Amino acid sequence: MAYMNWSDDLSVQINEIDEQHKKLVSQINALHDGMRSGKGKDALEKTLKELAEYTQYHFGTEEKYMKKFGYPDYEKHKKEHDAFVAKVVDFQDSFSSGKLGLSIDVMKFLSGWITGHIKGTDKNYIDCFRENGVA
Numbered sequence: 836m837a838y839m840n841w842s843d844d845l846s847v848q849i850n851e852i853d854e855q856h857k858k859l860v861s862q863i864n865a866l867h868d869g870m871r872s873g874k875g876k877d878a879l880e881k882t883l884k885e886l887a888e889y890t891q892y893h894f895g896t897e898e899k900y901m902k903k904f905g906y907p908d909y910e911k912h913k914k915e916h917d918a919f920v921a922k923v924v925d926f927q928d929s930f931s932s933g934k935l936g937l938s939i940d941v942m943k944f945l946s947g948w949i950t951g952h953i954k955g956t957d958k959n960y961i962d963c964f965r966e967n968g969v970a
């Protein structure tokens with residue numbers, strides 16, 4: 836069974852963004868699978884790198900729209916993105932240097948952050964994005 840499941844309560848009712856969020860969920864699942872099946876450090880590093888890169892790509896999409904539409908909470912939202920990216924990059928460094936391993940606590944942090952951010956922060960831009968024609 837997948838570690839994280841997509842469900843409708845994660846939907847922001849914007850197809851492009853939902854697809855990106857679904858991809859993030861599947862990357863978190865890939866990382867979890869890799870951890871559970873005892874994959875080697877190189878393979879896990881690669882999966883982690885893919886997750887970090889896609890996360891930044893996704894945040895870039897949201898930030899591009901927020902800026903374009905003059906979204907009032909842009910700065911606040913971007914700060915949350917930046918803080919998460921910094922944590923993920925920190926973890927990547929610690930993992931690569933062998934200081935920290937992948938653990939269920941790390942997985943809980945990643946999945947919990949994504950879920951909480953989508954439900955608590957991303958959902959606030961729905962009206963603004965839709966009014967500006969993002970479907």
Ligand SMILES: [Fe+2]
Pocket residue numbers: 856893897953957
């Ligand atoms: Fe998002």
Ligand SMILES: [Fe+2]
Pocket residue numbers: 894897912916952956957
């Ligand atoms: Fe966001």
